[in-house]
Amino acid sequence: MKQDVLYQILTTAEECQTVSDIAKKLFLSQPYVSQVLSKAEKKYNVVLLERRTLPIELTEAGKTLCEGLAKLHSDQMKIEQDLRRYTEEEQSYIKIGFSPIWSPGESGRIIPVLQKQFETTRFELIKTFSTNSAKRLIDNRMIDIYIGPLLRGEDLKNYLLFQPKVYLIIPETSKLYQPGKKEIEFSQQLLTDLSEEKMVSLSEDSGFQKTVDHFLEDQNLSVNKAIKVNDYDVAVQMAVGGLGWTATLEYMLSNLKTDNKFNLVELPNTTIQSDNGLTIHTETSERAKEVAHVMNDLMKESVEKNRSFNA
Missing domain, CATH: 3.40.190.10 (Periplasmic binding protein-like II)
Structure with missing residues (x-):
């Protein structure tokens, strides 16, 4: 059993609802993740993950092992770095x-x-x-x-x-969509109206999404996160497909097809920074x-x- 894999599973579990979610985030199969957990639980004779709750959560033993593995790896890396001067x-x-x-x-x-x-x-x-x-x-x-x-x-x-510049993508299905325009100007009223519609959000472990959420909270706005996804490109494609508006970075705009019907709203750099x-x-x-x-x-x-x- 590779300790690095077990460590990744345990740390990722803190952000997931199910064991299947862990597997998806780590691009592993669900049976393999379950097998790694089961082997570790047998080895240490403890329960590492409480699977009966939703969301799943680490037991105290799981948290202790996770902390131990982190320290073990950190110590190992320090030893290797200390030895590099002799190699x-x-x-x-x-x-x-x-x-x-x-x-x-x-x-x-x-x-x-x-x-x-x-x-x-x-x-x-x-x-x-x-x-x-x-x-x-x-x-x-x-x-x-x-x-x-x-x-x-x-x-x-x-x-x-x-x-990087931050953009809002407003799909054709939105009441705020303006036909025939690629970009429309930002306004506080537009943001307020948009917050009442469905949003395609990045998952909660995204640093960019946290920045967007804090920005909206500062405006005293709550949003309806109808869909959450842990992939920038998928979020953008879902938005232009009409499933809700989203916030994204300028890098992602080059992936959009010109025949998609949507509006872009550039947020002023004084309002949000990444x-x-x-x-x-x-x-x-x-x-x-x-x-x-x-x-x-x-x-x-x-x-x-x-x-x-x-x-």
């Missing part, structure tokens, strides 16, 4: 976590440059599906660098790159810090080029 550090993997909205084109452009500059260093890319999971991975030293919404913590260092960039642990290896510095320069250059092109 060929360049031959180790640099693990880069990235959010679902990181453009695939960016990895295809940046990784070759990193390979050329750090010739003997290998790279592993790990897709994360929420800021919560990304924070756990970097806190427990399971990844060296994270690309996406900035993570906060006293042991973390951030490289701010940019603040800081994006790189995050590293302050105690990560010197090589990972070097890689992060180079990545930061490359991505800043890309951001400035895109701005000049769109100006």
Whole structure:
């Protein structure tokens, strides 16, 4: 039984309703997740997950094991990093976590440059599906660098790159839809009226969705989250398909077909902000810090080029 898999299952359980939900989030089969849990419960002779409740929840034993596995992995990573000074550090993997909205084109452009500059260093890319999971991975030293919404913590260092534009997507089925227009202006009244309609929301472990929720709460608005999904692209496609309005980031707009009928509303950058960039642990290896510095320069250059092109 791999301890990393068990740890991921236990931490993901805190955000799920059922064992099937855990499997979906981790892209594992439900029988495999159940098998890993059962083997661990037999090994330690405890019940780790209370399955009779809805939502499921970790037992005290499950929480204790989860904390122990986190500390075990963190200690193991520290030992490995301490030993790197006596080995060929360049031959180790640099693990880069990235959010679902990181453009695939960016990895295809940046990784070759990193390979050329750090010739003997290998790279592993790990897709994360929420800021919560990304924070756990970097806190427990399971990844060296994270690309996406900035993570906060006293042991973390951030490289701010940019603040992407935030858009509301209003489908043709909305009473607020304006035919013949691609973009319509933001207004407080539009936001108030929109909050009374069905919304396609990202799942609650999404850092971006939390930012949107806080923004709406500050406006004293409650919303009807008719659908929740843990995928940016699926949320956008559901919205333009007429299942409800949604909030999304500028990256996702390129995936929309021009024949879809919907309106876009750009939120003023003074109303909502989503800081994006790189995050590293302050105690990560010197090589990972070097890689992060180079990545930061490359991505800043890309951001400035895109701005000049769109100006």
